[in-house]
Amino acid sequence: MTSFSFNLIKNKNKIFGFSSFLILLSLIGILYSTFYTSFKKPINLGMDFIGGNELRIERSCKEECENISPDLVIEKLRTFSNNKTLLNNIKLQIQNNNSLISIRTPYLTIEESNNLISNVDKILGPLNYESKNSRIIGPKLGKKLLTNCATSLLVSLFAISLYISIRFDKKYALFALLALFHDLLIVFGIFSWLGVLLSIEVNSLFAVSLLTIAGYSVNDTVVIFDRIRENLKKNSDIYNKTIQISVNESFRRTFFTSITTLIPLLTLIIFGSYSLFWFSVSLTLGILIGSYSSILLAPSFLIKD
């Protein structure tokens, strides 16, 4: 780990190729998700945005909880209730050695949700109500949250762009922003694919992660551009070479920073609460891609042929 000598000038086209490939994959994911899935959206929107009811509760079994198939549970639920819209759209999973029940349904009132829990209790009980986590989001709020998240994203992207273009001259600012959109697009694309392939949904924390990635990625790029600018002041005659040297000088820093940010994120993924799991995953991906784009992609834009 002493010094790096990466030939940026020579590998410029490979970097462009790699990034284009990733972007293409993301776009395919987004398009596929928009046109060929049941939800017909660029990304699989979760309960935060479309409303619904999410319920997690543990069973209190004396020793090990006996195995019971979710389909059978739903079948049994039908004997207690005749709410067809609910029973046809219910998603029920039993995890953690049959001890944790998680249920997703369309929007229910508090009363209906309570009824559902007491019916589940009759089938899988006794349940440990101390461990309950229930979230009900009305469809109206969902729409509001969605526009809210979209506005936050746009406003802060605009604010960051504004800051960058005041801080740097136009060319640098443009390239830093290109790298930023590259990162966001790819993370978005990955989650489109996750939605298509594993039905992973995104909630409002996903939007937060995108915003955080935006801040992080621009920050990373700024550091490298600062370095390039500083070195160009000293010797501007060998332009391409200076950029390459600056990149190599910044390599250790970018690498170390990514690692020190990734370590806490990994501990969050491993130890943290389940509600932060996909949030941490998305941040991790964003930081990996953001580091790549700021150290390799953004400076490649500056290299002259």
Add this chain to the structure above:
Amino acid sequence: MKRRQGWLFFIIFLLTFSIYLLINFPLQLGLDLKGGSQLTLQLVKEDGKVSKEELEAVNAVLDKRVNNLGVAESNLQTLGRDQLILELPGEQNPLSASRILGKTALLEFRIQKENTSSQLKNLQLQRLKINDLIEQFKSGDKRNEETSILLMDNLTEIENDINYSPNNQQLFERLVEIKKYISNEIANLFNKTNLSGKDLINAGRRQEQTNNNWEVSLSFSNDGGQKFAEITKSIAGTDKLLSIVLDGESISEASVGSQFINTGITGGAATISGNFSAENARELEVQLKGGSLPLPIEIVETNTIGPLLGSKNIVKSLYASICGLIFVGIFMIFNYRILGFVSVISLIFYGFFNLALYSLIPVTLTLPGIAGLILSIGMAVDANVLIFERIREELINGNTLIRSIDSGFQRANSSIIDGHITTFVSCFVLFLLGTNFVKGFAATLGIGVVISLFTSLNCSKTILRFLTTYQSLRQKSLYLSKSTPL
């Protein structure tokens, strides 16, 4: 040198002060860490433009209702321009709270219109029937086909009689909707008067003596008492009834006896007896005490977290933060030796300052908030990495230790400030526009960014200066990892 020592004392003072704050003002934990219910209430207005005054007025009414709910430490605050957030710590079933808060509770006293007796009698009869069906539905075996067919037949009969059929296919919802429709139709047979819920000064409830039902008692203000007397006087001894209407539905109709023909009912009190259960009576009492809402509200989000889950979340977050800190510390010491050690110490300072600010401002700590804190650890270290890399370069270039440290801090300055500003911009926007959930994250990350600017630039430098006053700690090899050629 003197100035640096001043800084050292200042930092130590800040640390002691932080610890003092943390001991005396413990951190406030969010519901996802201690368990409880959270309701998000949305004001409903046709054009969507809720004014500040309207939000305040709704807030005031709800506040009274919440206080009468009797949940300890409940907290109601506005969110954005048209939402309110109610937190009920420890509450595991927000059903009754939601029923009490969700109703507009507009109470009216109405007088029967001319020549409506037969219509009223018919509607009252239908209401009796539908109440009966609802009772049957509640007590009956719901999946029994015969019962539901029987219920459905009776229901269709009523629907034909009143000439109304709801779109809803669910039997129970249908029953409730028809009941609402009938009560509404009954209320329409009455004319409004100038007496309303505004004229109340108090409400109470008591059990009726003859049966197990509850009734709600009303006390009018002086003015209201007079109005009530006038109204009752005007219909005393006639066949016109007085109706008590709540949110457009008539809940009780009564005649006024001829003995009141001269003075009306005086005394400024009335009772509503509309077959209330104990719970319904309590709900109405709380609603009437708080007054009616100027705008209807809708409960758009309900979040309930069990206390056990909350404490599990605390343990998990603690694990994640401490492991994150330890691993980052090991990584830094491994790569930067003494410098790494310095960054670990300033990270510990950083942690204390953050927590102290949370208790000072105060910031309520939630799960996303902890995520923001953990993430900000990484960002705080980033500034150190930038500085240390510069110091390392200067050392490799053959500069003296002290000079390397100085120019390292100086030259990393602008990059650090840029980086912090871009992150802070994101946090600021998130805090302004985000939901309650998101705000927690934005707040802790934003505070972290500001503090990290101080700890990484100032604390690290001060500690480093302090360490380098010892001759034995001035060897260059202590500042570079082994593999680095000198």
